[in-house]
Amino acid sequence: MREILDYCAGGVQRDVSAGAFVVHEGHTTGHLYVLIEGRLEVIKGDTVVAAITEPGAVLGEMSVLLDQPHTATVRAASQSVIYEINDAASFLRQQPAVAILIARMLAQRLNVANTYLADLKRQYGGHGNHLAMVGDILQSMINLSPTQVSPGSDRQSDPRM
Numbered sequence: 001m002r003e004i005l006d007y008c009a010g011g012v013q014r015d016v017s018a019g020a021f022v023v024h025e026g027h028t029t030g031h032l033y034v035l036i037e038g039r040l041e042v043i044k045g046d047t048v049v050a051a052i053t054e055p056g057a058v059l060g061e062m063s064v065l066l067d068q069p070h071t072a073t074v075r076a077a078s079q080s081v082i083y084e085i086n087d088a089a090s091f092l093r094q095q096p097a098v099a100i101l102i103a104r105m106l107a108q109r110l111n112v113a114n115t116y117l118a119d120l121k122r123q124y125g126g127h128g129n130h131l132a133m134v135g136d137i138l139q140s141m142i143n144l145s146p147t148q149v150s151p152g153s154d155r156q157s158d159p160r161m
Helices: 003-008 061-066 088-094 096-124 130-142
Strands: 013-016 021-023 032-037 040-044 047-052 073-076 080-085
Touching: 003 032, 003 080, 003 096, 032 088, 061 088, 061 096, 088 096
Parallel strands: none
Antiparallel strands: 013 080, 021 073, 032 080, 040 047, 040 073
């Protein structure tokens, strides 16, 4: 994703101290963030689910593209530098190459998730336990229209399931 850095050159750079928050789950900013250097943590609820260290990594894209609040909190795990793109929707319209790069990144994430879920279905589909519902999840992902996006969690179930 380093390619994205070329499109952000000249943008607003922000220094983020270790422990400082970039985005908060449930809040809406309309901003995109691009990691220049450092280490960020993605936190869902109170669980760290990922570490981001690759320069050019994009944050906030799901919130911008779905026009919904952020789905996770992002906190600096070390001193970091990011680009902050305030009007992300306009930026993506003006930089369609960035939109394509983000679409590829999201497609890659979806491919990994689908592959993982298909493997779980293969392993546990006939066991009658909670992992047997993976087939229902895969089916609902395929038939999901953009206006129906309503991610669930262990605290809020998705009514389509």
